[in-house]
Each structure stands twice: as C-alpha cells, then as structure tokens.
Amino acid sequence: MRTFLTFVLLGLAQWLPLPAAAQMRIGWQVGDVSTVLTLAVERKIFEAQGLSVELRGFPAGPAMLPALAAGEIDVAWMGEFPTTSGYANGLPIEVILVPHMHRTHIRLIGNPANGIRSIADLKGKKIGVTIGSTSHHHLIRALSMAKLTPRDVTMVNLAPANMVPAYVSGQVDAIVTWEPGAGEVEARGGLRLATTESIGSITGILWVARSEYVQKHPLEIQKFLHAWEKATDEYRRNPMESMKYEAKRLNQSVDELAKLTERQSIVFPTYSEQLSQNYLGKKGEQADARLMKHMQSVAAFLHGIDRIKEVPGDWSRLIDVGPLTTYQQSKAGSN
Numbered sequence: 001m002r003t004f005l006t007f008v009l010l011g012l013a014q015w016l017p018l019p020a021a022a023q024m025r026i027g028w029q030v031g032d033v034s035t036v037l038t039l040a041v042e043r044k045i046f047e048a049q050g051l052s053v054e055l056r057g058f059p060a061g062p063a064m065l066p067a068l069a070a071g072e073i074d075v076a077w078m079g080e081f082p083t084t085s086g087y088a089n090g091l092p093i094e095v096i097l098v099p100h101m102h103r104t105h106i107r108l109i110g111n112p113a114n115g116i117r118s119i120a121d122l123k124g125k126k127i128g129v130t131i132g133s134t135s136h137h138h139l140i141r142a143l144s145m146a147k148l149t150p151r152d153v154t155m156v157n158l159a160p161a162n163m164v165p166a167y168v169s170g171q172v173d174a175i176v177t178w179e180p181g182a183g184e185v186e187a188r189g190g191l192r193l194a195t196t197e198s199i200g201s202i203t204g205i206l207w208v209a210r211s212e213y214v215q216k217h218p219l220e221i222q223k224f225l226h227a228w229e230k231a232t233d234e235y236r237r238n239p240m241e242s243m244k245y246e247a248k249r250l251n252q253s254v255d256e257l258a259k260l261t262e263r264q265s266i267v268f269p270t271y272s273e274q275l276s277q278n279y280l281g282k283k284g285e286q287a288d289a290r291l292m293k294h295m296q297s298v299a300a301f302l303h304g305i306d307r308i309k310e311v312p313g314d315w316s317r318l319i320d321v322g323p324l325t326t327y328q329q330s331k332a333g334s335n
Contacts, residue, residue, distance in 0.1 A: 023052040023220050027064040027073040030057040032205075033179065033260065035246040036099065036268075037077065040231035042245040049230070051223040068093055074213040075224065080291075081134050083208050084298045087318050088308040092211040094320040096221065097228065098279050098291070101204035103197040103265035106135055107182045108142050109190040110174040111167065119146035119193050122153050125173035128166050131157040132307050134203050135176045137298065141201060142176070142194040164188075183263050197265070202294050204267075214320065225271075225327045232268055271328055275321060286319040 028034060040046055046053045058064050061078030065086045068076055077099070086093055110116030116125065119142055129139050143149060156172050163181040166172045168188065175185060186192060196203050214221055235242040240254055247257040274280050281289025292315060302308045
C-alpha cells in the first residue's frame with residue numbers, strides 16, 4: 001500500500017521546501033477562540049507531518065493584511081471581512097480552507113428593561129456595533145427583516161471590548177457582537193434578538209494564504225492540510241480533552257470554554273463537505289459556491305460604507321480549491 005502523500009511527493013518533487021526553521025509562518029488572532037490550532041501546536045501535530053511552523057499573533061484579522069502583503073506571514077487565520085477587504089484592495093491572497101463556521105457566534109442582543117423584545121422594538125434606540133465589521137453587516141440584515149433601516153436607529157461605534165461596559169452602563173440599548181462579549185451581556189439579562197443563522201447569513205474563520213506561497217511551496221500546504229485534518233478529527237473524537245489547551249491559554253476552565261463554544265454553534269465541515277457548493281465549491285465551480293456569494297455581498301457592503309474603493313470585477317482568484325482537491329485525491333489513492 002502506498003504511504004500517504006506519495007502522490008503529492010511524486011507530483012511536486014521539483015519544489016524545494018523552505019528552510020526547516022521557517023517552513024510556514026502562521027498568523028492568528030490571539031483574542032479569538034482557536035481550540036483546534038492550539039491543540040495542533042501543543043500536540044505537535046504539525047511537526048508529526050514534517051511541517052515546522054512559527055505562530056505570529058495579531059489582535060485581529062485586518063492587522064494581518066500588511067503582514068501578508070510584506071511576506072512576513074504565509075498563512076493567516078481570519079474572517080471573511082478582512083479577507084474580502086484584502087482581496088478587493090489587490091492583495092494576492094486566496095482562501096484554501098474553512099476551519100469552521102459559526103451559526104450563532106454573532107448575536108444581536110437587546111435590553112428588555114428598555115422595552116426591547118423584538119427587532120422591531122429597536123426603532124429609535126441606540127445600538128452598539130463595530131462599524132465596518134461583520135457585526136455591522138449583521139445589524140443591517142437584521143434591521144431589514146423588521147422593515148427598519150439604519151436611519152431608524154442610532155448606531156454607536158464601539159470596539160468589541162467596550163460592548164459590555166456600554167450595555168451595563170446604559171449607554172446603549174442593544175449590542176451586536178460576538179463571543180465572549182455576547183455571552184456576558186446575555187448572562188446579565190440581555191435578550192437574544194437575532195443570530196447569524198436566524199438572519200440567513202454565514203460567518204466563520206478561513207485559512208487564507210499568500211498566492212505566491214501556495215505556488216512555490218505546495219508540499220508544505222499539503223502537509224498543513226494533513227495536520228489540520230488530524231487535529232480537527234482529534235477534536236471531534238474528544239472535544240473536552242482537546243479544549244484543555246485552549247482553556248489554559250484563555251485562563252478559563254474547560255467547562256467555561258465548552259459553554260462558550262456551545263453558544264457559538266460551531267460547525268467543523270469535513271474536507272469533502274468543503275468541496276461542495278455549501279462552502280468552497282468544486283474545482284471550476286467556485287463562482288456558484290455559497291462562500292463566494294457571501295463574500296461578494298460583503299464586498300458590496302464594504303463598498304457601500306466606503307471601506308473599499310471598488311467591488312472586484314474578477315473573483316476567480318479568491319478561492320483556490322486546488323490544494324484541497326489534490327489532498328483528497330492523494331488520500332483516496334493511499335487507501
């Protein structure tokens with residue numbers, strides 16, 4: 001029986017790997033919940049696949065864009081908003097994988113003490129929102145479901161870290177944000193009005209790579225895909241045990257992290273599922289994939305609020321299913 005990655009090794013042998021000390025530089029968001037990534041690092045799952053990685057922390061996705069542009073990182077863990085923004089501004093990056101999606105991570109929450117029981121009750125109210133972020137996009141969609149527009153409310157631009165204090169002090173009547181702030185407000189009596197799922201949207205985390213890196217180091221990308229699948233499978237088999245590393249990093253108990261994860265309603269799509277139209281799409285059919293259409297709507301939104309100069313006319317380079325398709329073919333051939 002052929003060993004795993006034989007197909008890839010034969011087909012890509014002409015490519016030389018990077019020096020062992022820096023085979024892949026990974027950018028990630030230190031303030032986000034990254035259970036599988038922490039598991040992979042702590043269990044040395046990348047190294048087990050022959051891949052030496054270096055993690056570089058960033059406060060948020062947008063902060064990684066200059067690092068990608070400068071070639072300081074090779075692969076980045078970020079949401080669809082900074083990914084779309086970077087691509088629209090000409091950054092040569094591509095989505096190669098969807099680590100997970102959130103059904104209820106981002107939530108619109110109102111203060112029932114201020115007479116808010118439904119989205120319609122937000123008319124004339126002050127809403128805390130991070131302008132230009134995915135939460136802003138969520139709010140616009142949620143308001144439209146109640147036949148409201150941004151002119152019917154007062155949007156108060158707040159950083160995620162300031163959402164809870166603003167809600168508690170009464171500076172705002174409602175907030176739209178993500179964990180852990182959303183959970184803290186609900187614990188204080190906030191009423192959940194809408195979620196990503198309830199407004200018919202999607203959101204999640206993407207693995208985004210520099211196009212040049214993908215082209216020059218395909219073997220490292222294959223090793224990365226193998227390691228990530230191993231780590232995700234381990235999480236699926238034993239989530240509580242897998243959470244202990246991330247819980248320690250976040251200074252939480254495993255039970256606390258488990259409850260937070262449950263509030264997010266995280267979905268970990270398999271690689272086969274990712275190559276369907278519900279996610280990345282099949283090779284040659286990415287234009288019709290749900291993720292592509294979502295990111296095009298994000299671009300239209302960002303253009304409407306002057307965060308990007310124009311909506312891209314060419315989306316063909318945004319999602320690259322080539323590496324994942326090669327991985328799946330190699331895996332099938334090794335069985």
